[in-house]
Amino acid sequence: MTAVQPKHTLITEASIKGLMHTYDIGHVDECIFLTRGLNDTYRIKTANDYYIYRVYRHGWRDYSSIQFEADGLQHLKQRRFPVSYPIIKSDGTMISTIEAPEGTRYGVLFTYSPGERPTIQxxxxxxxxxxxxxxxxxxxxxxxxxxxxxxxxxxxxxxxxxxxxxxxxxxxxxxxxxxxxxxxxxxxxxxxxxxxxxxxxxxxxxxxxxxxxxxxxxxxxxxxxxxxxxxxxxxxxxxxxxxxxxxxxxxxxxxxxxxxxxxxxxxxxxxxxxxxxxxxxxxxxxxxxxxxxxxxxxxxxxxxxxxxxxxxxxxxxxxxxxxxxx
CATH class of the missing domain: 3.90.1200.10 (Aminoglycoside phosphotransferase (APH), C-terminal lobe)
Structure with missing residues (x-):
């Protein structure tokens, strides 16, 4: 069986860290790639907090689709539901555009959910x-x-x-x-x-x-x-x-x-x-x-x-x- 070729490139940690200047979160101490899945996930560390940055794969979700997700999360946040929600950028938007070799991708910064996965009991x-x-x-x-x-x-x-x-x-x-x-x-x-x-x-x-x-x-x-x-x-x-x-x-x-x-x-x-x-x-x-x-x-x-x-x-x-x- 022939090897499966990646459908999207991995954005470097340095590039993701560079995108953080668009947020009012203070100095970024660390950016670590966590996992590749349907989207790529990075952990951002500042002096005061952790965040999660998600880069959506090209062609998986378009801008409007991601904005729908963000709308739902903002709705839940406003009603005090315990949820990881998008951080608003300095320009008032929540979605960044990233030009990758395979085409346009989008990135969103989320609040970090502390703790660990609950066991099923x-x-x-x-x-x-x-x-x-x-x-x-x-x-x-x-x-x-x-x-x-x-x-x-x-x-x-x-x-x-x-x-x-x-x-x-x-x-x-x-x-x-x-x-x-x-x-x-x-x-x-x-x-x-x-x-x-x-x-x-x-x-x-x-x-x-x-x-x-x-x-x-x-x-x-x-x-x-x-x-x-x-x-x-x-x-x-x-x-x-x-x-x-x-x-x-x-x-x-x-x-x-x-x-x-x-x-x-x-x-x-x-x-x-x-x-x-x-x-x-x-x-x-x-x-x-x-x-x-x-x-x-x-x-x-x-x-x-x-x-x-x-x-x-x-x-x-x-x-x-x-x-x-x-």
Whole structure:
């Protein structure tokens, strides 16, 4: 298999440090590259504080889409929700333009969330559920004049990733497996069409990897996948994370999460019944995102065994719909 070529260059730490003069944050002592993902992340240190600088990859999010994310974060900040939010530059804007070899990229400076990733156990799961319920309630009235570019709907979660998944499934597992995935997607779309689901501002990736806990308090970050969409999908992502990574604690943690969420806001029966469908949708979206961004996740994992596991997970989700945890 040929090597995967990076789709975006890495901006040097010195260049990122040079951009900090556009902010009123004082002298920058240090700029450290932290991680490459769908975007590149740097940690900025001044005499008084830490910050996070994100450089969006070329073609991933346009200016208006990033401004939508910033609008949502400012909305939450104004309502005192614990969130990492954009720092406003000296000229009153929040987004910097960076010309890279591959094309225009954008950068945003965020406040730093102290602490560490919360472990998944019932107490923390309850805190996470409470926080998501509050976030949904606080953004019921959120509006933005900026175009996000996508919604967390059937097109984004199912149709787009399926167009990338199907050729591989067919190549490695044959037409029967390809048809099975296609039918699973058709079934999800059919069932969702018969439900009246709540739509509103969503984080899009709400689980413990995108929050820190500090002295018992949680703070949420990384709203890169945020958009208007199905609120049940936001809830299902948290359940998917518990189910996928903390199986021995699933029932206790899911019950704690859901109970805490329901203390903050109601969940209709249609929304609750859709949660298993959105767990499957999450699996499909994630596989599609990994295939689309192979310079981040590589390609060694793309093989018959991994795709067979994906099929088994889809089948398992379907079988478990009759034995839901509540």
């Amino acid at each position: 019932p107490n923390h799961a309850g805190k996470i559920g409470e926080l998501l319920g509050k976030m949904h309630s606080l953004t019921d009235d959120f509006r933005s004049s900026n175009y996000r570019g996508f919604k967390l709907d059937e097109s984004h979660l199912l149709d787009e990733p399926l167009s990338r998944i199907n050729p591989l499934i067919k190549a490695y597992l044959g037409e029967e497996a390809e048809e099975e995935i296609a039918n699973a997607v058709k079934n999800i779309k059919k069932e969702l069409s018969n439900k009246k689901l709540e739509v509103g501002f969503c984080h899009g990736d709400f689980h413990n990897h995108n929050m820190h806990i500090n002295q018992g308090n949680l703070e949420v970050f990384d709203f890169d996948c945020s958009a208007i969409g199905y609120r049940a999908y936001d809830i299902a992502v948290a359940w998917w994370n518990i189910r996928s990574n903390y199986q021995s604690e699933e029932k206790a943690c899911w019950n704690a999460f859901l109970s805490a969420y329901l203390e903050e806001r109601n969940l209709s029966d249609d929304d609750f019944q859709s949660l298993p469908l959105f767990i499957t949708a999450r699996r499909i979206w994630l596989l599609g995102a990994m295939l689309e961004n192979d310079d981040v996740w590589g390609s060694n994992w793309i093989n018959k065994s991994s795709l067979e596991l994906f099929i088994l997970q889809i089948q398992s989700d379907r079988n478990r719909e009759e034995n839901r945890i509540r």
